[in-house]
Amino acid sequence: MNYFFGINNVIFSSEIQIPIFRNNEPSTKDISLYRATVSNGKWHIKKLENKKISSDFFLIKSNDYSNMDIFFLAYPDEVNDLIIDNLINFNNFTETSPAYRANLKIILRNGGFSSYQSEYPYSMIRKKGSILSSVHSLANVDADSNYIFIKNIYEKPIQKIFTAFLVNIKTKKIEEQFNIKTNFTNSLKLNKKLIKPEIFLFTKDFLGIPIYTSIKNKHISFEHTHPPHEYILSNNKFNIIRNLKEEVNEITC
Numbered sequence: 001m002n003y004f005f006g007i008n009n010v011i012f013s014s015e016i017q018i019p020i021f022r023n024n025e026p027s028t029k030d031i032s033l034y035r036a037t038v039s040n041g042k043w044h045i046k047k048l049e050n051k052k053i054s055s056d057f058f059l060i061k062s063n064d065y066s067n068m069d070i071f072f073l074a075y076p077d078e079v080n081d082l083i084i085d086n087l088i089n090f091n092n093f094t095e096t097s098p099a100y101r102a103n104l105k106i107i108l109r110n111g112g113f114s115s116y117q118s119e120y121p122y123s124m125i126r127k128k129g130s131i132l133s134s135v136h137s138l139a140n141v142d143a144d145s146n147y148i149f150i151k152n153i154y155e156k157p158i159q160k161i162f163t164a165f166l167v168n169i170k171t172k173k174i175e176e177q178f179n180i181k182t183n184f185t186n187s188l189k190l191n192k193k194l195i196k197p198e199i200f201l202f203t204k205d206f207l208g209i210p211i212y213t214s215i216k217n218k219h220i221s222f223e224h225t226h227p228p229h230e231y232i233l234s235n236n237k238f239n240i241i242r243n244l245k246e247e248v249n250e251i252t253c
Helices: 237-252
Strands: 012-019 033-041 042-048 057-061 072-073 104-110 112-115 131-134 145-152 161-168 173-181 184-190 201-205 208-216 219-224
Touching: 012 072, 042 161, 104 219, 112 219, 131 237, 145 173, 161 184, 161 237, 173 184, 201 237
Parallel strands: none
Antiparallel strands: 012 057, 012 104, 033 042, 033 072, 104 112, 131 201, 145 184, 145 208, 161 173, 161 201, 208 219
């Protein structure tokens, strides 16, 4: 299954549009929309009412949630408890081929907007690991400003601070570092001087989805990164990335 998330701060708001159908199948009337958030060391779940904008879609606006909240689809008989210790795989409704897609619309307050997909797979929620992302491939040095959003969702209801690094693999130095939080949509402003091919975003302890946003004349470009091995056409691409992660990890020790 997939969980869904948004972005909500003083610069950006967002809307999440979630389909109630599976590819070419008809809409499912009985499935419901739920919100989960961490409070007092537990996941607290609430069914959301009146979020259908048609028979085909739920719509969640930024005044409906904070950066701590996540959302999912489930049938009422699948949600047996409203306070749980771990996120679970409620169903396979969003496991489709072609892939199920929801839409995340990012809105610059007093400016434009852009959209992309908004799914966080359950398989990532259960894992720890590291993020390695090329800054130069998605950020725009000619933009007025660039931001990286890092969404982490972890199965346990914890809010733990961990570190995101901007690492120069040529000089083997940490250029900048940020404290970010688990089970939260984190926002980092990117220094344009660091938009270079040798600069990588790196985290150690927790996985997440980095999303790059560039602003130019109040217009937005919005794209999330893919795993680094997807950029390499080689039979040993996983070994290449593993070696690069080990090298970057040594720099940040």
